[in-house]
Amino acid sequence: MDKIFKLSKPEVEVLAEKYGTPLLVISTEQIKENYNFLTKHLPGVKQYYAVKANPDEHIVRTLADLGSHFDVASDGEMNQLSAMGIDSSRMVYANPIKTANGLLTAKSVGVNKFTFDSESEIDKMAKAVPGGTVLLRIRVDNPKALVDLNKKFGAQPEDAIRLITLARERGLDTAGLCFHVGSQSTSADAHLEALRICRSLFDEAAQLGFNFRILDIGGGMPVPSLSETADVVAMAQDIRAGLAQYFPDTEIWAEPGRFMCGTAMNLITRVIGQQKRNNQQWYFLDEGLYGTFSGIIFDHWDFELETYKEGKEIPVTFAGPSCDSLDILFRDKLTVPLEMDDLILVPNCGAYTSASATEFNGFAKAPIIIWEEVKDEVLAKTELAAAI
Numbered sequence: 431m432d433k434i435f436k437l438s439k440p441e442v443e444v445l446a447e448k449y450g451t452p453l454l455v456i457s458t459e460q461i462k463e464n465y466n467f468l469t470k471h472l473p474g475v476k477q478y479y480a481v482k483a484n485p486d487e488h489i490v491r492t493l494a495d496l497g498s499h500f501d502v503a504s505d506g507e508m509n510q511l512s513a514m515g516i517d518s519s520r521m522v523y524a525n526p527i528k529t530a531n532g533l534l535t536a537k538s539v540g541v542n543k544f545t546f547d548s549e550s551e552i553d554k555m556a557k558a559v560p561g562g563t564v565l566l567r568i569r570v571d572n573p574k575a576l577v578d579l580n581k582k583f584g585a586q587p588e589d590a591i592r593l594i595t596l597a598r599e600r601g602l603d604t605a606g607l608c609f610h611v612g613s614q615s616t617s618a619d620a621h622l623e624a625l626r627i628c629r630s631l632f633d634e635a636a637q638l639g640f641n642f643r644i645l646d647i648g649g650g651m652p653v654p655s656l657s658e659t660a661d662v663v664a665m666a667q668d669i670r671a672g673l674a675q676y677f678p679d680t681e682i683w684a685e686p687g688r689f690m691c692g693t694a695m696n697l698i699t700r701v702i703g704q705q706k707r708n709n710q711q712w713y714f715l716d717e718g719l720y721g722t723f724s725g726i727i728f729d730h731w732d733f734e735l736e737t738y739k740e741g742k743e744i745p746v747t748f749a750g751p752s753c754d755s756l757d758i759l760f761r762d763k764l765t766v767p768l769e770m771d772d773l774i775l776v777p778n779c780g781a782y783t784s785a786s787a788t789e790f791n792g793f794a795k796a797p798i799i800i801w802e803e804v805k806d807e808v809l810a811k812t813e814l815a816a817a818i
């Protein structure tokens with residue numbers, strides 16, 4: 431990956447003046463680059479974009495046009511994609527615990543691929559979508575992930591045969607296994623361990639007459655920063671080698687969320703208040719914990735704040751605009767001193783940010799614009815300003 435989407439200071443100024451702040455800017459070119467990266471480095475792997483990471487319709491449309499498939503987790507996501515004309519055959523309902531509305535929607539929209547990890551789910555699926563194609567999700571521990579999903583999901587490997595046998599008895603099409611190593615994983619170790627576990631379960635299942643044909647390796651690929659690009663390449667290479675070793679003849683799916691959209695969105699926010707409290711400098715921004723910065727709570731994400739200023743850094747507290755005392759973004763964050771109205775750019779904030787933003791306290795969600803739609807106009811203005 432040669433370039434990661436990051437607006438320059440003049441571009442930020444032009445955009446803030448025209449559209450106001452807070453403002454989210456998505457680059458669909460970066461989405462294309464990320465999709466192409468995965469298809470190049472994991473050839474033959476069917477990519478199911480995890481819509482939960484960022485359901486923005488421009489992102490979904492860009493991926494749909496590239497031929498991507500989609501991991502959906504709710505009736506809302508299935509309805510959204512269906513309304514956009516995306517065929518149900520391109521979706522997997524990859525939520526191990528499905529709601530009644532979710533299953534009804536799957537049936538009506540025509541989604542017929544599911545994941546599960548518990549006995550209670552088998553009966554639900556057998557009744558709602560008889561004969562549906564199911565993958566059993568296996569638990570994989572991964573201390574190196576930022577968000578360890580395996581505390582909530584995944585059947586123990588020793589329960590796998592019992593669960594797929596029950597699913598088969600209920601008439602479901604037991605097509606294989608899936609796993610998720612946890613989000614923002616920093617090495618391929620957990621993937622390789624999961625591949626080893628799944629290989630031995632595939633072999634055990636074959637002896638019992640199951641004809642497994644699909645392995646879904648989930649998400650987990652990290653948002654790279656430019657300096658860490660080599661790690662993502664190495665990680666993909668390790669996964670590719672593991673797939674070649676353990677699953678040369680199996681259909682492979684993946685469910686990337688964060689990697690696909692994380693680098694494709696920038697936030698522009700602004701200092702709207704300042705105050706010295708208990709001997710520390712505080713800056714209040716016009717975007718907060720209930721908005722794009724919700725990723726601090728839900729995703730444990732540490733956002734980079736680009737101030738475009740130079741000088742001696744001091745530890746400061748950043749807070750959001752709401753009247754709630756929880757709305758504090760960072761304490762002791764090292765930053766150069768700022769002034770009222772200063773603009774701040776937050777790069778790499780495409781995943782698990784606007785997706786979990788709320789309108790708490792009457793603050794509208796930050797509007798989203800598409801960089802490629804405004805780029806020419808913005809660049810013309812920045813060039814004009816530079817020439818004056």
Ligand SMILES: Cc1ncc(COP(=O)(O)O)c(C=O)c1O
Nearest residue numbers: 480613614649650685686687688
């Ligand atoms: C079932 C499932 N698939 C895929 C993803 C996407 O993971 P990531 O964003 O780490 O790629 C998630 C994230 O929570 C998930 O729960």
